[in-house]
Amino acid sequence: MRLLSFLLLLVTATALQANPDFWRHEWPETDFSRTSVENWAEILSGGPPKDGIPALDDPQFIAVRDETRIGKREPVITVEIGGQQPRAYPIRYLMWHEIVNDSVGDVPIAVTYCPLCNSAITFDRRTRRGVLSFGVSGKLRHSDMVMYDRETQSWWQQALGEAIVGELTGTQLGMLPSWMESWQQFTARNPDGLVMAEPAYNRSYGRNPYRGYDSSRRPFLYSGEMPPHGIHPLERVVRVGDRAWPLTRLAQAGEVNEAGVRISWVAGQASALDSGQISKGRDVGSIRVRDSQGRDVVHDVMFAFAFHAFWPDGIWMTGN
Template sequence: MRRTFATLLTVWLWLGGAAMAQGIDPTADWPNTDFGTATIDLSEVRSGGVPRDGIPAIDGPRMIAASRERGLDPAEPVLTVAFEGTAARAYPLRYLTWHEIVNDEVGGFPFAVTYCPLCNSAMVFAREVEGQVLSFGVSGNLRHSDMIMYDRETESWWQQAVGEGIVGVHAGTELRELPGWLESWESFRAAYPDGIVMAEPRGYGRAYGRNPYVGYDTSGWPFLYSGEEPPHGISPLARVVRIGDRAWTLERLAREGAVTEAGVTITWAAGAASALDAPQIAQGRDVGQIRVRNASGQDVPHDVIFAFAFHAFWPDGTWMLAH
Protein backbone atom coordinates (compact mmCIF):
# COMPACT_ATOMS: atom_id res chain seq x y z
CA MET A 1 0.00 0.00 0.00
CA ARG A 2 1.34 3.43 -0.91
CA ARG A 3 2.26 5.37 2.19
CA THR A 4 0.94 8.92 2.00
CA PHE A 5 2.54 12.08 3.32
CA ALA A 6 -0.30 12.33 5.81
CA THR A 7 0.85 9.02 7.27
CA LEU A 8 4.44 10.24 7.33
CA LEU A 9 3.33 13.40 9.11
CA THR A 10 1.59 11.31 11.78
CA VAL A 11 4.73 9.23 12.34
CA TRP A 12 6.98 12.31 12.33
CA LEU A 13 4.83 14.07 14.92
CA TRP A 14 4.83 10.93 17.04
CA LEU A 15 8.63 10.64 16.91
CA GLY A 16 9.73 14.25 17.16
CA GLY A 17 6.67 16.43 17.15
CA ALA A 18 5.98 16.01 20.84
CA ALA A 19 8.87 18.34 21.51
CA MET A 20 7.49 20.85 19.05
CA ALA A 21 4.04 20.65 20.60
CA GLN A 22 5.58 21.44 24.00
CA GLY A 23 6.98 24.69 22.59
CA ILE A 24 10.65 23.73 22.41
CA ASP A 25 12.96 26.73 22.24
CA PRO A 26 14.96 26.38 18.99
CA THR A 27 17.67 28.66 20.42
CA ALA A 28 18.34 26.37 23.38
CA ASP A 29 21.60 24.41 23.57
CA TRP A 30 23.50 26.92 21.44
CA PRO A 31 25.78 28.51 24.07
CA ASN A 32 28.36 29.65 21.52
CA THR A 33 25.96 31.36 19.13
CA ASP A 34 25.71 35.15 19.29
CA PHE A 35 21.96 35.67 19.29
CA GLY A 36 22.47 39.39 19.83
CA THR A 37 23.47 39.63 16.18
CA ALA A 38 20.69 38.54 13.83
CA THR A 39 19.16 39.65 10.55
CA ILE A 40 15.83 37.90 11.14
CA ASP A 41 13.05 37.79 13.68
CA LEU A 42 13.92 34.76 15.81
CA SER A 43 10.21 34.08 16.30
CA GLU A 44 10.21 32.78 12.70
CA VAL A 45 12.53 29.93 13.69
CA ARG A 46 11.04 26.65 14.83
CA SER A 47 12.36 23.24 15.68
CA GLY A 48 12.13 20.62 12.97
CA GLY A 49 11.74 17.93 15.62
CA VAL A 50 15.35 16.75 15.54
CA PRO A 51 18.32 18.04 17.57
CA ARG A 52 21.47 19.62 16.20
CA ASP A 53 23.24 17.02 14.03
CA GLY A 54 20.27 14.67 14.39
CA ILE A 55 20.54 14.73 10.61
CA PRO A 56 24.29 14.10 10.25
CA ALA A 57 26.23 16.02 7.61
CA ILE A 58 28.87 14.11 5.65
CA ASP A 59 32.49 15.26 5.68
CA GLY A 60 34.90 14.21 2.93
CA PRO A 61 32.60 11.73 1.14
CA ARG A 62 33.96 8.61 -0.52
CA MET A 63 33.86 9.04 -4.29
CA ILE A 64 34.06 6.27 -6.86
CA ALA A 65 34.22 6.17 -10.64
CA ALA A 66 30.78 6.48 -12.20
CA SER A 67 31.56 3.37 -14.26
CA ARG A 68 31.81 1.34 -11.03
CA GLU A 69 28.46 2.42 -9.56
CA ARG A 70 25.86 -0.35 -9.90
CA GLY A 71 23.25 0.60 -7.30
CA LEU A 72 21.61 3.66 -8.84
CA ASP A 73 18.55 3.54 -11.09
CA PRO A 74 18.87 5.47 -14.38
CA ALA A 75 16.07 7.89 -13.40
CA GLU A 76 17.36 8.64 -9.90
CA PRO A 77 18.18 12.33 -9.37
CA VAL A 78 21.72 13.45 -8.62
CA LEU A 79 23.12 16.90 -7.91
CA THR A 80 25.93 17.49 -10.39
CA VAL A 81 28.98 19.65 -9.71
CA ALA A 82 31.40 20.13 -12.61
CA PHE A 83 34.33 22.42 -11.89
CA GLU A 84 36.61 23.24 -14.80
CA GLY A 85 39.68 21.03 -14.92
CA THR A 86 38.32 18.35 -12.58
CA ALA A 87 36.15 15.27 -13.02
CA ALA A 88 32.43 16.01 -12.75
CA ARG A 89 30.95 14.85 -9.44
CA ALA A 90 27.47 13.43 -8.79
CA TYR A 91 25.80 13.51 -5.37
CA PRO A 92 22.73 11.22 -5.37
CA LEU A 93 19.64 12.54 -3.64
CA ARG A 94 19.22 9.07 -2.12
CA TYR A 95 22.06 10.17 0.22
CA LEU A 96 21.41 13.90 0.41
CA THR A 97 17.82 13.24 1.53
CA TRP A 98 19.17 11.61 4.69
CA HIS A 99 22.20 13.85 5.31
CA GLU A 100 21.27 17.21 3.68
CA ILE A 101 24.85 18.58 3.74
CA VAL A 102 28.09 17.23 2.28
CA ASN A 103 31.30 19.09 3.10
CA ASP A 104 33.68 18.29 0.27
CA GLU A 105 36.70 19.68 -1.54
CA VAL A 106 38.48 19.16 -4.82
CA GLY A 107 41.95 20.35 -5.70
CA GLY A 108 42.14 22.16 -2.37
CA PHE A 109 38.91 24.05 -3.08
CA PRO A 110 36.35 23.54 -0.28
CA PHE A 111 32.64 23.55 -1.05
CA ALA A 112 29.36 22.35 0.43
CA VAL A 113 26.61 20.42 -1.36
CA THR A 114 23.25 21.01 0.32
CA TYR A 115 19.69 19.73 -0.08
CA CYS A 116 16.58 20.64 1.92
CA PRO A 117 13.81 18.12 1.13
CA LEU A 118 11.06 20.24 2.68
CA CYS A 119 11.54 23.01 0.11
CA ASN A 120 13.40 20.94 -2.53
CA SER A 121 16.30 23.40 -2.47
CA ALA A 122 19.55 21.90 -3.82
CA MET A 123 22.45 24.34 -3.73
CA VAL A 124 26.25 24.34 -3.81
CA PHE A 125 28.33 26.89 -1.89
CA ALA A 126 32.00 27.78 -1.50
CA ARG A 127 33.06 27.10 2.11
CA GLU A 128 35.77 29.72 2.42
CA VAL A 129 34.36 32.81 4.11
CA GLU A 130 36.50 35.85 4.90
CA GLY A 131 39.67 33.76 4.69
CA GLN A 132 38.35 30.94 6.92
CA VAL A 133 37.21 27.53 5.72
CA LEU A 134 33.89 26.63 7.34
CA SER A 135 32.33 23.22 7.77
CA PHE A 136 28.56 23.04 7.93
CA GLY A 137 26.12 20.96 9.92
CA VAL A 138 22.33 20.65 10.19
CA SER A 139 20.96 22.69 13.08
CA GLY A 140 17.64 20.83 13.31
CA ASN A 141 15.81 24.16 13.02
CA LEU A 142 13.70 25.53 10.19
CA ARG A 143 12.58 28.91 8.95
CA HIS A 144 9.80 29.02 6.35
CA SER A 145 10.22 25.23 6.23
CA ASP A 146 13.81 25.60 5.00
CA MET A 147 16.83 24.09 6.68
CA ILE A 148 18.94 26.31 8.89
CA MET A 149 22.57 25.25 8.61
CA TYR A 150 25.26 26.17 11.11
CA ASP A 151 29.02 26.38 10.83
CA ARG A 152 31.04 24.46 13.39
CA GLU A 153 33.69 27.15 13.67
CA THR A 154 31.53 30.01 15.00
CA GLU A 155 28.13 28.29 15.40
CA SER A 156 26.56 31.01 13.28
CA TRP A 157 23.28 30.05 11.63
CA TRP A 158 22.85 30.12 7.86
CA GLN A 159 19.66 30.04 5.78
CA GLN A 160 20.18 27.32 3.19
CA ALA A 161 17.75 28.57 0.53
CA VAL A 162 19.36 32.00 0.34
CA GLY A 163 22.93 31.11 1.31
CA GLU A 164 23.17 33.84 3.91
CA GLY A 165 24.15 34.05 7.56
CA ILE A 166 21.14 34.97 9.70
CA VAL A 167 22.33 34.65 13.32
CA GLY A 168 25.76 35.03 14.92
CA VAL A 169 29.04 36.59 13.91
CA HIS A 170 28.38 35.79 10.25
CA ALA A 171 24.88 37.32 10.20
CA GLY A 172 24.49 39.18 6.92
CA THR A 173 27.39 37.36 5.24
CA GLU A 174 26.56 35.78 1.89
CA LEU A 175 27.99 32.45 0.80
CA ARG A 176 29.25 32.29 -2.79
CA GLU A 177 26.82 30.14 -4.74
CA LEU A 178 28.37 27.78 -7.27
CA PRO A 179 26.81 26.17 -10.35
CA GLY A 180 25.20 22.81 -9.67
CA TRP A 181 22.16 21.15 -11.20
CA LEU A 182 19.78 18.27 -10.64
CA GLU A 183 19.68 15.63 -13.35
CA SER A 184 19.10 11.91 -13.71
CA TRP A 185 21.88 9.41 -13.07
CA GLU A 186 21.51 8.31 -16.68
CA SER A 187 21.99 11.88 -17.90
CA PHE A 188 25.09 12.31 -15.75
CA ARG A 189 26.69 9.09 -17.01
CA ALA A 190 26.02 10.03 -20.63
CA ALA A 191 27.48 13.53 -20.22
CA TYR A 192 30.41 12.55 -17.98
CA PRO A 193 31.56 8.97 -18.65
CA ASP A 194 34.77 9.73 -16.73
CA GLY A 195 32.90 11.37 -13.86
CA ILE A 196 32.82 10.28 -10.23
CA VAL A 197 29.93 9.73 -7.86
CA MET A 198 29.47 9.84 -4.11
CA ALA A 199 29.52 6.33 -2.71
CA GLU A 200 27.06 5.08 -0.10
CA PRO A 201 28.00 6.47 3.33
CA ARG A 202 29.10 3.88 5.85
CA GLY A 203 28.04 3.47 9.43
CA TYR A 204 24.83 5.53 9.51
CA GLY A 205 22.18 2.80 9.20
CA ARG A 206 19.97 4.85 6.87
CA ALA A 207 17.55 3.28 4.38
CA TYR A 208 19.26 4.79 1.35
CA GLY A 209 17.04 4.76 -1.70
CA ARG A 210 13.87 4.93 0.38
CA ASN A 211 11.94 8.19 0.40
CA PRO A 212 10.99 9.28 3.94
CA TYR A 213 8.75 12.01 2.48
CA VAL A 214 6.36 9.84 0.48
CA GLY A 215 3.76 11.92 -1.34
CA TYR A 216 5.14 15.21 -0.04
CA ASP A 217 5.39 17.07 -3.35
CA THR A 218 1.77 16.27 -4.20
CA SER A 219 0.41 17.15 -0.76
CA GLY A 220 -1.67 20.24 -0.21
CA TRP A 221 0.59 22.20 2.11
CA PRO A 222 4.27 22.33 3.14
CA PHE A 223 5.29 20.75 6.42
CA LEU A 224 5.74 23.26 9.29
CA TYR A 225 5.04 26.25 7.05
CA SER A 226 2.69 29.02 8.17
CA GLY A 227 3.35 31.69 5.55
CA GLU A 228 1.40 32.94 2.55
CA GLU A 229 0.47 31.00 -0.54
CA PRO A 230 2.30 31.94 -3.76
CA PRO A 231 0.50 34.40 -6.06
CA HIS A 232 -1.01 33.76 -9.50
CA GLY A 233 -2.77 30.59 -8.37
CA ILE A 234 0.51 28.66 -8.30
CA SER A 235 0.44 25.62 -6.03
CA PRO A 236 2.65 25.97 -2.93
CA LEU A 237 4.49 22.75 -3.80
CA ALA A 238 4.90 23.46 -7.51
CA ARG A 239 8.55 23.43 -8.54
CA VAL A 240 10.03 26.66 -9.85
CA VAL A 241 13.46 27.46 -11.23
CA ARG A 242 14.91 30.33 -9.22
CA ILE A 243 17.68 32.50 -10.63
CA GLY A 244 18.39 35.45 -8.40
CA ASP A 245 15.02 36.97 -7.54
CA ARG A 246 13.21 35.56 -10.59
CA ALA A 247 11.22 32.32 -10.82
CA TRP A 248 10.01 30.24 -13.77
CA THR A 249 7.52 27.44 -13.13
CA LEU A 250 8.67 23.98 -14.13
CA GLU A 251 5.24 23.50 -15.68
CA ARG A 252 5.92 26.30 -18.14
CA LEU A 253 9.43 25.04 -18.91
CA ALA A 254 8.18 21.50 -19.53
CA ARG A 255 5.55 22.85 -21.89
CA GLU A 256 7.88 25.14 -23.86
CA GLY A 257 11.04 23.02 -23.70
CA ALA A 258 13.38 26.02 -23.69
CA VAL A 259 13.06 29.64 -22.60
CA THR A 260 15.51 32.46 -23.22
CA GLU A 261 14.80 35.42 -20.96
CA ALA A 262 16.58 37.77 -18.56
CA GLY A 263 19.99 36.88 -19.98
CA VAL A 264 19.72 33.12 -19.53
CA THR A 265 18.51 30.08 -21.45
CA ILE A 266 16.68 27.43 -19.46
CA THR A 267 16.17 24.04 -21.08
CA TRP A 268 13.96 21.21 -19.83
CA ALA A 269 14.23 17.50 -20.61
CA ALA A 270 12.32 14.49 -19.35
CA GLY A 271 13.88 11.60 -17.49
CA ALA A 272 14.51 12.51 -13.83
CA ALA A 273 12.43 11.09 -10.97
CA SER A 274 11.05 13.14 -8.10
CA ALA A 275 12.82 12.31 -4.84
CA LEU A 276 9.70 13.27 -2.86
CA ASP A 277 7.01 11.14 -4.47
CA ALA A 278 7.07 7.32 -4.35
CA PRO A 279 8.25 5.06 -1.49
CA GLN A 280 11.42 4.36 -3.47
CA ILE A 281 13.14 7.39 -5.00
CA ALA A 282 13.83 5.46 -8.20
CA GLN A 283 10.07 4.97 -8.65
CA GLY A 284 9.17 8.64 -8.38
CA ARG A 285 7.22 10.25 -11.17
CA ASP A 286 9.16 12.00 -13.92
CA VAL A 287 9.50 15.70 -13.07
CA GLY A 288 12.19 16.36 -15.68
CA GLN A 289 15.52 18.10 -15.41
CA ILE A 290 16.68 21.57 -16.35
CA ARG A 291 19.92 23.31 -17.26
CA VAL A 292 20.56 27.04 -17.01
CA ARG A 293 23.24 28.75 -19.09
CA ASN A 294 24.13 32.33 -19.91
CA ALA A 295 24.71 33.83 -23.36
CA SER A 296 28.27 32.48 -23.33
CA GLY A 297 27.07 28.93 -22.66
CA GLN A 298 28.31 28.87 -19.08
CA ASP A 299 26.31 27.20 -16.34
CA VAL A 300 24.53 29.64 -14.06
CA PRO A 301 23.89 29.10 -10.33
CA HIS A 302 20.20 28.43 -9.75
CA ASP A 303 17.80 26.41 -7.66
CA VAL A 304 14.74 24.25 -8.35
CA ILE A 305 12.68 25.16 -5.32
CA PHE A 306 9.06 24.87 -4.26
CA ALA A 307 6.95 27.93 -5.03
CA PHE A 308 6.03 28.59 -1.38
CA ALA A 309 9.71 28.91 -0.46
CA PHE A 310 10.45 31.29 -3.31
CA HIS A 311 7.55 33.49 -2.23
CA ALA A 312 8.60 33.32 1.43
CA PHE A 313 12.22 34.32 0.85
CA TRP A 314 11.67 36.59 -2.17
CA PRO A 315 8.24 38.15 -1.48
CA ASP A 316 8.97 40.91 -4.01
CA GLY A 317 10.49 38.53 -6.53
CA THR A 318 9.47 38.41 -10.17
CA TRP A 319 7.35 35.53 -11.50
CA MET A 320 8.32 34.81 -15.10
CA LEU A 321 4.94 33.73 -16.36
CA ALA A 322 4.07 32.67 -19.89
CA HIS A 323 3.23 35.54 -22.23
Protein backbone atom coordinates in the same frame (compact mmCIF):
# COMPACT_ATOMS: atom_id res chain seq x y z
CA MET B 1 -10.98 20.11 27.73
CA ARG B 2 -8.24 17.90 26.25
CA LEU B 3 -8.27 19.96 23.06
CA LEU B 4 -7.98 23.18 25.07
CA SER B 5 -5.05 21.77 27.05
CA PHE B 6 -3.34 20.65 23.81
CA LEU B 7 -3.77 24.08 22.22
CA LEU B 8 -2.41 25.75 25.35
CA LEU B 9 0.67 23.50 25.26
CA LEU B 10 1.14 24.24 21.56
CA VAL B 11 0.94 28.00 22.10
CA THR B 12 3.32 27.77 25.06
CA ALA B 13 5.84 25.71 23.06
CA THR B 14 5.67 28.15 20.15
CA ALA B 15 6.20 31.12 22.49
CA LEU B 16 9.19 29.41 24.08
CA GLN B 17 10.78 28.63 20.73
CA ALA B 18 10.23 32.23 19.64
CA ASN B 19 12.62 33.25 22.41
CA PRO B 20 16.32 32.51 21.76
CA ASP B 21 16.78 31.88 25.50
CA PHE B 22 15.06 28.56 24.81
CA TRP B 23 17.99 27.48 22.61
CA ARG B 24 20.95 28.73 24.64
CA HIS B 25 21.43 25.44 26.50
CA GLU B 26 21.80 23.63 23.18
CA TRP B 27 23.82 26.41 21.53
CA PRO B 28 26.02 27.97 24.25
CA GLU B 29 28.59 29.22 21.71
CA THR B 30 26.08 30.96 19.43
CA ASP B 31 25.87 34.75 19.76
CA PHE B 32 22.10 35.29 19.72
CA SER B 33 22.55 39.05 20.20
CA ARG B 34 23.57 39.27 16.53
CA THR B 35 20.83 38.36 14.09
CA SER B 36 18.94 39.48 11.02
CA VAL B 37 15.82 37.60 12.11
CA GLU B 38 13.07 40.01 13.13
CA ASN B 39 10.52 37.42 14.19
CA TRP B 40 11.96 34.51 16.16
CA ALA B 41 8.68 32.64 15.77
CA GLU B 42 9.73 31.94 12.16
CA ILE B 43 12.37 29.50 13.44
CA LEU B 44 10.99 26.13 14.51
CA SER B 45 12.38 22.75 15.42
CA GLY B 46 12.09 20.33 12.52
CA GLY B 47 12.16 17.39 14.94
CA PRO B 48 15.77 16.11 14.94
CA PRO B 49 18.20 17.87 17.33
CA LYS B 50 21.48 19.49 16.37
CA ASP B 51 23.39 16.99 14.19
CA GLY B 52 20.47 14.57 14.45
CA ILE B 53 20.75 14.65 10.66
CA PRO B 54 24.51 14.03 10.28
CA ALA B 55 26.29 16.08 7.65
CA LEU B 56 29.02 14.29 5.69
CA ASP B 57 32.68 15.31 5.56
CA ASP B 58 35.29 14.42 2.93
CA PRO B 59 33.22 11.68 1.28
CA GLN B 60 34.66 8.85 -0.73
CA PHE B 61 34.08 8.61 -4.48
CA ILE B 62 34.01 5.75 -6.92
CA ALA B 63 34.13 5.59 -10.71
CA VAL B 64 30.81 5.84 -12.51
CA ARG B 65 31.34 2.40 -14.07
CA ASP B 66 31.60 0.81 -10.60
CA GLU B 67 28.27 2.16 -9.30
CA THR B 68 25.45 -0.42 -9.31
CA ARG B 69 22.95 0.81 -6.68
CA ILE B 70 21.51 3.94 -8.26
CA GLY B 71 18.44 3.76 -10.51
CA LYS B 72 18.65 5.33 -13.97
CA ARG B 73 16.11 8.08 -13.21
CA GLU B 74 17.30 8.84 -9.68
CA PRO B 75 18.34 12.48 -9.18
CA VAL B 76 21.90 13.51 -8.50
CA ILE B 77 23.47 16.92 -7.95
CA THR B 78 26.14 17.49 -10.58
CA VAL B 79 29.21 19.58 -9.73
CA GLU B 80 31.76 20.51 -12.40
CA ILE B 81 34.55 22.82 -11.25
CA GLY B 82 37.75 24.00 -12.91
CA GLY B 83 38.51 21.07 -15.18
CA GLN B 84 38.26 18.53 -12.35
CA GLN B 85 36.45 15.24 -12.93
CA PRO B 86 32.68 15.85 -12.78
CA ARG B 87 31.13 14.63 -9.54
CA ALA B 88 27.64 13.33 -8.83
CA TYR B 89 26.15 13.62 -5.35
CA PRO B 90 23.13 11.29 -5.23
CA ILE B 91 19.97 12.59 -3.63
CA ARG B 92 19.48 9.10 -2.15
CA TYR B 93 22.30 10.06 0.25
CA LEU B 94 21.59 13.76 0.66
CA MET B 95 18.01 12.91 1.60
CA TRP B 96 19.41 11.55 4.88
CA HIS B 97 22.40 13.89 5.38
CA GLU B 98 21.42 17.18 3.69
CA ILE B 99 24.97 18.61 3.69
CA VAL B 100 28.23 17.31 2.22
CA ASN B 101 31.44 19.17 3.09
CA ASP B 102 33.87 18.38 0.30
CA SER B 103 36.68 19.85 -1.81
CA VAL B 104 36.99 19.78 -5.59
CA GLY B 105 40.56 20.57 -6.54
CA ASP B 106 41.45 23.53 -4.34
CA VAL B 107 37.84 24.69 -3.91
CA PRO B 108 36.17 23.76 -0.61
CA ILE B 109 32.45 23.29 -1.21
CA ALA B 110 29.25 22.42 0.63
CA VAL B 111 26.68 20.50 -1.41
CA THR B 112 23.30 20.97 0.26
CA TYR B 113 19.77 19.65 -0.19
CA CYS B 114 16.67 20.60 1.78
CA PRO B 115 13.93 18.02 1.08
CA LEU B 116 11.14 20.21 2.46
CA CYS B 117 11.92 22.94 -0.11
CA ASN B 118 13.52 20.71 -2.77
CA SER B 119 16.34 23.25 -2.67
CA ALA B 120 19.71 21.95 -3.92
CA ILE B 121 22.52 24.51 -3.74
CA THR B 122 26.30 24.21 -3.82
CA PHE B 123 28.30 26.77 -1.85
CA ASP B 124 31.93 27.87 -1.73
CA ARG B 125 32.98 27.38 1.92
CA ARG B 126 35.62 30.13 1.85
CA THR B 127 34.67 33.25 3.82
CA ARG B 128 36.38 36.21 5.50
CA ARG B 129 36.43 34.01 8.62
CA GLY B 130 38.30 31.31 6.74
CA VAL B 131 37.05 27.99 5.38
CA LEU B 132 33.92 26.89 7.20
CA SER B 133 32.38 23.46 7.62
CA PHE B 134 28.66 23.02 8.03
CA GLY B 135 26.24 20.88 9.98
CA VAL B 136 22.47 20.54 10.22
CA SER B 137 20.99 22.55 13.10
CA GLY B 138 17.66 20.72 13.21
CA LYS B 139 15.89 24.09 12.85
CA LEU B 140 13.65 25.26 10.02
CA ARG B 141 12.68 28.72 8.88
CA HIS B 142 9.86 28.92 6.34
CA SER B 143 10.30 25.13 6.17
CA ASP B 144 13.86 25.58 4.86
CA MET B 145 16.89 24.03 6.53
CA VAL B 146 18.91 26.18 8.90
CA MET B 147 22.55 25.13 8.68
CA TYR B 148 25.26 26.05 11.18
CA ASP B 149 29.01 26.45 10.85
CA ARG B 150 31.18 24.53 13.29
CA GLU B 151 33.74 27.30 13.59
CA THR B 152 31.52 30.07 15.04
CA GLN B 153 28.23 28.20 15.62
CA SER B 154 26.44 30.82 13.52
CA TRP B 155 23.17 29.80 11.85
CA TRP B 156 22.75 29.98 8.08
CA GLN B 157 19.67 29.98 5.86
CA GLN B 158 20.22 27.32 3.23
CA ALA B 159 17.97 28.87 0.56
CA LEU B 160 19.83 32.19 0.83
CA GLY B 161 23.33 31.06 1.72
CA GLU B 162 23.36 33.78 4.36
CA ALA B 163 24.17 33.77 8.07
CA ILE B 164 21.08 34.84 10.01
CA VAL B 165 22.14 34.31 13.64
CA GLY B 166 25.52 34.61 15.38
CA GLU B 167 28.94 36.14 14.87
CA LEU B 168 28.81 35.92 11.07
CA THR B 169 25.31 37.37 10.65
CA GLY B 170 25.01 39.02 7.24
CA THR B 171 27.86 37.03 5.69
CA GLN B 172 26.96 35.61 2.29
CA LEU B 173 28.35 32.37 0.93
CA GLY B 174 29.32 32.26 -2.72
CA MET B 175 27.07 29.98 -4.76
CA LEU B 176 28.54 27.72 -7.43
CA PRO B 177 26.79 26.46 -10.57
CA SER B 178 25.44 22.94 -10.02
CA TRP B 179 22.28 21.22 -11.14
CA MET B 180 20.03 18.24 -10.53
CA GLU B 181 19.72 15.65 -13.26
CA SER B 182 19.11 11.92 -13.52
CA TRP B 183 21.85 9.39 -12.90
CA GLN B 184 21.48 8.22 -16.50
CA GLN B 185 21.90 11.76 -17.82
CA PHE B 186 25.03 12.27 -15.71
CA THR B 187 26.64 8.99 -16.74
CA ALA B 188 25.85 9.47 -20.44
CA ARG B 189 27.71 12.78 -20.42
CA ASN B 190 30.44 11.76 -17.96
CA PRO B 191 31.36 8.06 -18.44
CA ASP B 192 34.68 8.79 -16.71
CA GLY B 193 33.11 10.84 -13.92
CA LEU B 194 32.95 10.19 -10.20
CA VAL B 195 30.03 9.50 -7.89
CA MET B 196 29.89 9.81 -4.13
CA ALA B 197 30.11 6.38 -2.54
CA GLU B 198 27.46 5.13 -0.14
CA PRO B 199 28.13 6.57 3.35
CA ALA B 200 28.92 4.22 6.23
CA TYR B 201 25.67 4.93 8.07
CA ASN B 202 22.70 2.71 8.82
CA ARG B 203 20.17 4.47 6.64
CA SER B 204 17.56 3.28 4.14
CA TYR B 205 19.36 4.83 1.18
CA GLY B 206 17.12 4.94 -1.86
CA ARG B 207 13.95 5.27 0.22
CA ASN B 208 11.99 8.53 0.37
CA PRO B 209 10.85 9.23 3.95
CA TYR B 210 8.69 12.09 2.64
CA ARG B 211 6.46 9.92 0.48
CA GLY B 212 3.89 11.97 -1.46
CA TYR B 213 5.20 15.25 -0.06
CA ASP B 214 5.37 17.14 -3.36
CA SER B 215 1.70 16.32 -3.96
CA SER B 216 0.61 17.62 -0.55
CA ARG B 217 -1.85 20.46 -0.23
CA ARG B 218 0.40 22.48 2.09
CA PRO B 219 4.10 22.63 3.01
CA PHE B 220 5.32 21.18 6.30
CA LEU B 221 5.78 23.63 9.20
CA TYR B 222 5.04 26.65 7.05
CA SER B 223 2.55 29.36 8.00
CA GLY B 224 3.53 32.14 5.58
CA GLU B 225 1.76 33.47 2.52
CA MET B 226 1.09 31.18 -0.40
CA PRO B 227 2.39 31.99 -3.92
CA PRO B 228 0.45 34.35 -6.19
CA HIS B 229 -0.98 33.71 -9.68
CA GLY B 230 -2.70 30.52 -8.56
CA ILE B 231 0.61 28.65 -8.46
CA HIS B 232 0.46 25.57 -6.22
CA PRO B 233 2.73 26.02 -3.17
CA LEU B 234 4.53 22.74 -3.90
CA GLU B 235 5.05 23.32 -7.60
CA ARG B 236 8.71 23.39 -8.55
CA VAL B 237 10.07 26.67 -9.85
CA VAL B 238 13.48 27.46 -11.32
CA ARG B 239 14.95 30.36 -9.39
CA VAL B 240 17.62 32.55 -10.95
CA GLY B 241 18.33 35.53 -8.72
CA ASP B 242 14.97 37.04 -7.80
CA ARG B 243 13.08 35.49 -10.72
CA ALA B 244 11.14 32.23 -10.77
CA TRP B 245 9.99 30.17 -13.77
CA PRO B 246 7.27 27.55 -13.04
CA LEU B 247 8.51 24.11 -14.04
CA THR B 248 5.17 23.31 -15.69
CA ARG B 249 5.76 26.16 -18.13
CA LEU B 250 9.30 25.01 -18.89
CA ALA B 251 8.22 21.40 -19.39
CA GLN B 252 5.64 22.52 -21.90
CA ALA B 253 7.99 24.88 -23.77
CA GLY B 254 11.12 22.72 -23.65
CA GLU B 255 13.31 25.84 -23.73
CA VAL B 256 12.87 29.47 -22.71
CA ASN B 257 15.19 32.40 -23.46
CA GLU B 258 14.41 35.27 -21.11
CA ALA B 259 16.06 37.75 -18.73
CA GLY B 260 19.53 36.92 -20.08
CA VAL B 261 19.36 33.16 -19.50
CA ARG B 262 18.45 30.09 -21.54
CA ILE B 263 16.57 27.46 -19.53
CA SER B 264 16.14 24.02 -21.08
CA TRP B 265 14.04 21.10 -19.83
CA VAL B 266 14.37 17.42 -20.71
CA ALA B 267 12.42 14.45 -19.39
CA GLY B 268 14.01 11.62 -17.44
CA GLN B 269 14.49 12.63 -13.80
CA ALA B 270 12.38 11.09 -11.02
CA SER B 271 10.95 13.23 -8.26
CA ALA B 272 12.78 12.42 -5.04
CA LEU B 273 9.70 13.36 -2.99
CA ASP B 274 6.95 11.34 -4.65
CA SER B 275 7.11 7.55 -4.36
CA GLY B 276 8.37 5.61 -1.35
CA GLN B 277 11.32 4.56 -3.53
CA ILE B 278 13.12 7.49 -5.12
CA SER B 279 13.79 5.58 -8.33
CA LYS B 280 10.03 5.10 -8.85
CA GLY B 281 9.06 8.76 -8.50
CA ARG B 282 7.12 10.45 -11.27
CA ASP B 283 9.10 12.16 -14.01
CA VAL B 284 9.69 15.86 -13.28
CA GLY B 285 12.47 16.34 -15.81
CA SER B 286 15.86 18.01 -15.58
CA ILE B 287 16.82 21.66 -15.97
CA ARG B 288 19.96 23.39 -17.25
CA VAL B 289 20.39 27.14 -17.01
CA ARG B 290 23.02 28.86 -19.15
CA ASP B 291 23.89 32.41 -20.10
CA SER B 292 24.24 33.83 -23.61
CA GLN B 293 27.77 32.38 -23.85
CA GLY B 294 26.67 28.89 -22.88
CA ARG B 295 28.10 29.02 -19.35
CA ASP B 296 26.20 27.36 -16.52
CA VAL B 297 24.37 29.81 -14.27
CA VAL B 298 23.75 29.54 -10.54
CA HIS B 299 20.13 28.54 -9.98
CA ASP B 300 17.87 26.48 -7.76
CA VAL B 301 14.83 24.30 -8.42
CA MET B 302 12.73 24.90 -5.33
CA PHE B 303 9.09 24.82 -4.30
CA ALA B 304 7.02 27.90 -5.10
CA PHE B 305 6.11 28.61 -1.47
CA ALA B 306 9.80 28.83 -0.52
CA PHE B 307 10.57 31.25 -3.33
CA HIS B 308 7.69 33.47 -2.22
CA ALA B 309 8.80 33.27 1.43
CA PHE B 310 12.39 34.35 0.78
CA TRP B 311 11.77 36.57 -2.25
CA PRO B 312 8.36 38.14 -1.45
CA ASP B 313 8.98 40.84 -4.07
CA GLY B 314 10.40 38.39 -6.60
CA ILE B 315 9.41 38.30 -10.25
CA TRP B 316 7.23 35.42 -11.44
CA MET B 317 8.08 34.43 -15.01
CA THR B 318 4.71 32.91 -15.90
CA GLY B 319 4.84 33.86 -19.57
CA ASN B 320 1.62 35.85 -19.32
